[in-house]
Amino acid sequence: MNASNATPNQADAQLPFANEDERKVPVAGHSALLLIACAIALIGNWVATGTHPIAALPGMVVLYVLCVLGLLLARYMPFYLPRIAWASLLAIVVTLPGVPGSSWITQQVGALDFLAMATPALAYGGLALTQTEFAIARRSGWKIIVVAICVMFGTFIGSVIIADLALRASGQ
């Protein structure tokens, strides 16, 4: 399932999935970049929620540690899981009731607004676009835009209908 097996194509180099293999990334370098990301998110959280960065700092340190562990596990575990999957699993485990320190962690990360954590990624996303994305969309024409909207609506509404039926069936 690796893009490098694919037919070589100029477009590949410019698309995000071809950029890096998570098993080869320098963990130290990415941990440093992660510090910058967390600092920006902390300041964004201040503006979004009014929570002073000092008050929200312990929660951010927790997230930082979870992310670095995610990088390490994705890099060194004998089987591969994406680092975001590792970070998610660890985040779930450390907040489970009964796990030592879980209530403290839950309280600390509670100072961070989930949407404010996503804002920096979208800002980088806007800056990362090249002419390629626009060129592809233009070349594909209006039909593909209609289809893309149907695809996005389809995956959402498909899941909504099944989930709703399943909740009703189980009497919830």
Added chain:
Amino acid sequence: VEHKPPSSLGALWLHATVLGIVLLAEAIGIGRLQLGFGTVIFLPILYAFALGIAVNPHIFKNMARVIPSSAVKLSGVMITITIMPFIAKFGTTVGPQIEKIIAAGPALILQEIGNLGTIALAFPVAVFLLRMGRESIGATYSIDREPNLALIAERYGLNSPEGAGAMGVYATGTLIGTFIFALMPPLVHALGIFDFRALAMSCGVGSGSMLAACTGGLVAILPDEKDLILALAAASNILTYATGLYVSLFVALPLTEWLYRKARPHDPANHRHQKNQEART
């Protein structure tokens, strides 16, 4: 005269620009537009994305005077880095709600099948309404985010019709996906048919920005249910990360290929692809 700073200075420029964008986006805050039948929600992530495009020197050449083109080189890597604290924060919402998550477990697992809704809705539109060719396969078999695109690249190559379809949906999703996913949940909720938990667990489609937009929109209209909405969305997103690629590979792609051959048995391109496969095996 174009000024070309060394890469570390370029990186500094990039992070400072992003900080500025984030401050502006958060200062504007969440916006609501009341329509007759529902509410349209505008989120800071949308402004941040739009502002990022507005100052992107690759898109608007004049901006190269303000932000050097070399500065944006690092932004692709930074997306994958900055999404991590967001995903980790999302994960921490699951633990405290674990009992409710387990209670909703069957629904949570079954709704993963709903991701095949891309085929149910978009495939007939592409093939019968818009009369598209084998582009339809790549375009509709999944939501065409990075792992799905890699799968199409491996199977057909990105230069093929299937690859063109997948790339088109990928590019469109990148450009307007956040907007679409912020728009849909409040409007679908306004229909009054569906349980909000069903909406929440449908937000995990395997894309961080779509997840953020979808839950952001839902939380904006149902602030009292925030904790459960986040936990269900986070759980479904993790399930999609875990199962999405396998569903794509073993169910969605073979199903779409089969449907296309049934719908267009005389498309000569079917034969071409079959030959390629035989030659490879």
